[in-house]
Amino acid sequence: MQHVDTVIDARWVVTVDPLNSVLERHSVVISGDKIQDILPSGEIEQNYFAAQHLRRTDHAIIPGFINAHTHAAMSLLRGAAEDKPLFSWLNDVVWPLEQKWVDDEFVEDGTKLAIAEMIQSGTTCMNDMYLYPEISGKVAEQLHMRTRLGMVVLDFPTSWAKSADEYLAKGQALFEQFEGSDLVSTMLAPHAPYTVSDQTIEKVMQLATDEDLGVHMHLHETEQEVESAVQETGIRPIERLHRLGAINSKFIAVHVTALNEEEISLLSESNSSVAHCPKSNLKLASGVCSTGELLRHNVNVAIGTDSAVSNNSLNMLEELRFATLLAKGFSGDASQVPVHEALRLATINGAKCLGLDTVTGSLEPGKFADLSTIDLSEIHCRPLYDPVAQIVHSASRNQITDVFIGGKPVLQDRELLTIDEKECIETANRWQHRIAADL
16 A cells, blocks of 8 residues: 555546546545546555545546636725726726735735635636736745746836836846746736837747747737727737737737637647636627637637636636637537536646646646545536536536645635635725725
């Protein structure tokens, strides 16, 4: 018998492996930060002795969700900018509030609030784009959240940096700060084509090449954005980025609700990824991503929540459900984004777009033990013919009972282990009272 750290027995193990295997009455064996084995539960006692043995007899074990696009610290502005289209939302509410309130304390407290919410809803990895990323990274390490930090770049000043060159210099320092981290890594995050000049994009791409970094950028978020760009530059934003060498296999295009056939083909041919944020796009009336068409062209599509200001939650279960329903409804094709595909969008596809698919995103021996257990015994999940269908179409975030990140439990029996939930709520309430006077 081999001594291991944790064994989790479950009614189903939903692997999200290349065959979309769903294993009945199997157990996941965790040793250190990795999945050691997946085998029938009846064979555990002959093979392994675990320091911790969890028996989740009515549960499914699933890979942890990967939030492919978010602005974690903005959780402190949740509900502050309602019922506005994107550019009014930005110019009239969000940017003025950020200019006044965002500092290292805001980012620390907002990131804690976001990570607590994400863990409770089964997320084990986030791709974050926000100011003061060195603070977000510190919090992510403290709370044990796997994270890609965006090295934010803009052409206008904020409280964090005053020029594009300062953003890039701070990004380089961020890369060096987290280069050896087991949990936190970096990528470049120029905000959007309308906030970053050609000269700055060229500098971004040079740094990306020098340090072998990915690039994560809002793109074609609305038809208005595209039309304004054509009036100003004569070409569509994605073509502009293509000419500047930005569209490649390490590029993540966020939103892309306004794509034509040629642009879909460009993303496919370049092996770029898309971060689809369905709820945020609906709330801001930005449009709908052509998910089914992108997948038909073999574009890697992942799912992000965007911020809690434009969503207003960081719940990946809801997000994957919206993704599959929108694809069906707007295409008129009920077969688009079937349930196994929807789960892949929220797990292994997210890992692929972050360059992490060899180490996380599915339940396979040798990968990080980034996983969740979800209780499917609730009345709204019965009868149960297909556990994946119930996860995608019926389950809710409060059914997530356990979350492990790199083999470490961060949620157990629905209780947060790395975060004081009461303190987190009290801190959020203090920020509410401070900011409310400006609304």
